[in-house]
Amino acid sequence: MTKDLEHNFVELLEKHQNIVHKVCRLYTNNYDAHNDLFQEITIQLWKAYPKFRGDAKFSTWMYRVGLNTAITLYRKSKRTINTQEFDNVKFKISAEEYDDTEEQQLKLLYKAVHELNDIEKALVFLYLEDKNYKEISETLGISEVNARVKMNRIKTKLKTILNP
């Protein structure tokens, strides 16, 4: 029975692993930390799996567990401090060298998103994953109106970062 459960779980997670990778991408900035968080989310998903009921979609359920692990349960491990960062280039681009291509803008946007706080990142993540405000508010436990208000503030914040 446990073997079956294990098998089903691992198969499902293998299929939907990108969701976890995406959470890790937002909340960590190097390879070791990414793996560390991935590992912790996997353990939390597995621990909660026996209570998972088919009435929710596995992927929807993963968003919640993944984000909860990233913003609440996860303790940054020490070994992640000294390793090379993915993207250690600071994008300090002055007006004259600023190349207004989409690629540049995207780099700046990713950088800006990385600088948001944990809760703002969670909102942005769910938004990027095309979740509606109802789902966003339920995942975080805030009201729908407040989720919208906060999202608009984040948009303004990102705009200001890009166009100082």
Place this chain on the structure above:
Amino acid sequence: MDELELLKKDWQKKDDDYPKLSYNDIYKMILKKSSSIVKWIFIISLLEFAFWSLISILLKDSESMKRFQEYDADYILIPLAVVSYVILAYFFYLFFMNYRKISVTDSAKVLMENILKTRRTVKQYVAFNLIFLVLSVIVVLFIEFDKDQTLINQAQLAAANGEAFKFYASIIIATFLLLALALGVLLLFYWLVYGILLKRLNKNYRELKKLDM
């Protein structure tokens, strides 16, 4: 175009950029142990319950307590012991009920609240112990002044020399300095352990609450 829409378009087309873990990689992961803060809070809380229970057991077996039994102070010592056990059981029950409520599938806010509530139970238990400790010391001090022959003799001698106030004051001040030192060390320990462990959770919880104001 809206900046976030631009980002969304890019984010969604990058599905092939992520590492692909194999079935075996994931299988190995589920066999590993979690290092989440909930696990740490659970371990530290159990240690705290064990620590305070041990302290009360050690105190009961100590030399001074044996001496105490000769004073016929049972009328006060037994109720104190009963109260402390009942309260330990009550807090332990509360702690477990709160701990069981922690579920990673709740919303972020509820999850944080449940973790903080579990933590608060232990904190209240510790606060109770500290108050109990102070009260016990006061009771013990009274009984000693009342029953300990050496102390009574010394007090009488001091009184004869007109130094009664100085005598009592020095004992009381010394006792309270020792108590304050013990409390200080304990509070520092708590501040360090929980400060480190709960820093991020507290910050994120405040942020979520701020959103809902």
